Amino acid sequence: MSITAIVYKSNTGFTEQYAQMLGKDAKLKVYPLDGSGALPAGAQVLYMGPLMAGHIEGVDQAVKRFQVKAVCGVGMSAPGRQVLETLSKANYVPNAPIFYLQGGWAPEKVGWLKRRMVNLVTKGTRRALQAKSQRTPAEQADLDMLLHGGSRVAYENLDTLRRWLREQN
Numbered sequence: 001m002s003i004t005a006i007v008y009k010s011n012t013g014f015t016e017q018y019a020q021m022l023g024k025d026a027k028l029k030v031y032p033l034d035g036s037g038a039l040p041a042g043a044q045v046l047y048m049g050p051l052m053a054g055h056i057e058g059v060d061q062a063v064k065r066f067q068v069k070a071v072c073g074v075g076m077s078a079p080g081r082q083v084l085e086t087l088s089k090a091n092y093v094p095n096a097p098i099f100y101l102q103g104g105w106a107p108e109k110v111g112w113l114k115r116r117m118v119n120l121v122t123k124g125t126r127r128a129l130q131a132k133s134q135r136t137p138a139e140q141a142d143l144d145m146l147l148h149g150g151s152r153v154a155y156e157n158l159d160t161l162r163r164w165l166r167e168q169n
């Protein structure tokens with residue numbers, strides 16, 4: 001069983017960057033979900049989508065059209081076991097492993113309501129970081145991202161996914 005293509009959805013560009021990077025690396029074609037008409041229905045794909053309130057956007061549509069062999073959520077949260085556990089509960093795709101990548105936060109590219117929603121959710125973390133008299137460079141970077149946006153997209157983050165893809169072929 002091998003993956004034929006990567007299909008993705010991206011609102012502010014982070015998921016798209018990862019999808020393109022991975023496609024280039026694994027020599028797979030990359031299609032935006034809205035422009036995936038050239039792919040035959042039932043094709044075996046890796047689906048990547050941005051996280052919105054814990055849900056991987058577009059995954060339901062992708063599952064209806066394609067055989068989704070793996071799903072990858074891209075969010076602003078730091079990666080870790082807890083993110084993955086929450087994801088696998090909320091975005092169940094039968095027999096498909098779930099991956100998570102940290103994308104970033106681009107407040108200037110989302111509408112005011114969504115920006116407010118995110119600011120509300122991250123308020124506690126922001127306040128806690130701001131209250132510290134001394135912040136480590138990592139904490140300062142986190143605070144800067146929450147306040148002004150920023151990208152965490154990096155090729156190294158793709159290691160686990162690249163390994164998984166290699167095992168499929």
Ligand SMILES: Cc1cc2nc3c(=O)[nH]c(=O)nc-3n(C[C@H](O)[C@H](O)[C@H](O)COP(=O)(O)O)c2cc1C
Pocket residue numbers: 009010011012013014015016049050051052053054055074075076077102103104105106110114115117118
């Ligand atoms: C309304 C809204 C809800 C979000 N919810 C989450 C979330 O639950 N978890 C998370 O890690 N990131 C969340 N994010 C952040 C995005 O997932 C993050 O910016 C992601 O990198 C966007 O990917 P994209 O640039 O491909 O659209 C949310 C963003 C918005 C606008």
